[in-house]
Amino acid sequence: MPKFTEQEKERVRESLLVKGKELFIQYGLAKTSIDDIILACGIGKGTFYKFFASKEELYYAILKNEEEVRELLIGKLLEESLSPKDLLTSFFTASFRYADENPFFQRVFQDGEHERLVRKLPKHLADELAMEDTAKGIQVVQALMHKGILPKQDPAIVVGIMKAVMLLRFHKDKIGEPLFDQVIEKMIDYVTDGMIKDTQE
Template sequence: MPKFSDAEKEFIRQKLMQEGERLFVSFGIKKVSIDEIVQATGIAKGSFYSFYQSKEHLYMDIAGNLQMRMWQEMDEFLNENRSLPPRELCKQCFLWMFDELQRYPMLKQANGETADYLYRKLPREVIEAHTKDDSHELVKLQEYGVRFKCGIEIATKTLQTLAISFLNLQQDNAEDQRTIMGIILDGVLKEIVSDEND
């Protein structure tokens, strides 16, 4: 196993994430090989495995970092809209996130097929860790008065399923997509979020 200084490790990790994101956006996760990643990064294949077990692990690390950036920006959105009723705040937050995906092409192009592929390729604990990250954001919504009728885990999985479904709507025109998302969100949020009028 190669020996790297802490600075070298950080440089290589950042390069892997940068080039990995570029390749995944250009070709999709299935078509990108580890050989292509290491060639773009300028490291040996053995060095790649010092950082990641597979390209799927790299993909999840990149996706997690992109989501973290989006969630930090979500704090500002929530602060600006905290006067909305809880259900409407959730709905507008969800729609805001989908608008924000334009700035994150790798997240935007993920869909049900990508999710199925990752579920097959990654260990269950990696997927569960990603679910826990998402659930932290739902806990944050509670700080803004949102109360879930079900547990956070069920709410998280429900909203993750919706997110993947919405990504599959990207072929529709923007107006139809937003209408469909609004109808589905209204129905789902009525079931999982308590509102002031309940």
């Protein structure tokens, strides 16, 4: 197996992330093989394993990259000078828009894709995925509490509420597309009112 310079390693890794993302979006985790990925990247199987132990670990790396972009966008939003109601509404609206415009995120939560990923990942990465998701959510909620936007309460419960609202995006077909946007708008309105209620009393 040839030795790579740091630049070559970076180029191969970037190719794996980009081509892997394209294939996962098109075919999903189960139907995308390592052979598909190495063919798209123009590399050998030995080279693939030099970077990732499995296609699931590549998928996980792509997912982390996508989440970092989302967190940057949300972080900028939280810095804006908005009323608590407007800030939370903007948070949910921006999160929904990001999911709508990101086909990889859409794929992650379709057809048991996320469950398949967690099941196939090594335990330490599956645990890391679960912990990081919750921990980052708690950090955001604690920051909102510190600013007085949210009342002091168990941040894990607030994170759970936020996740529940966001998961509605992936049930558009069950809610019914003609009503979906109106349902989401009302749901965000009701949830944000409930979340900030104690700060307004």
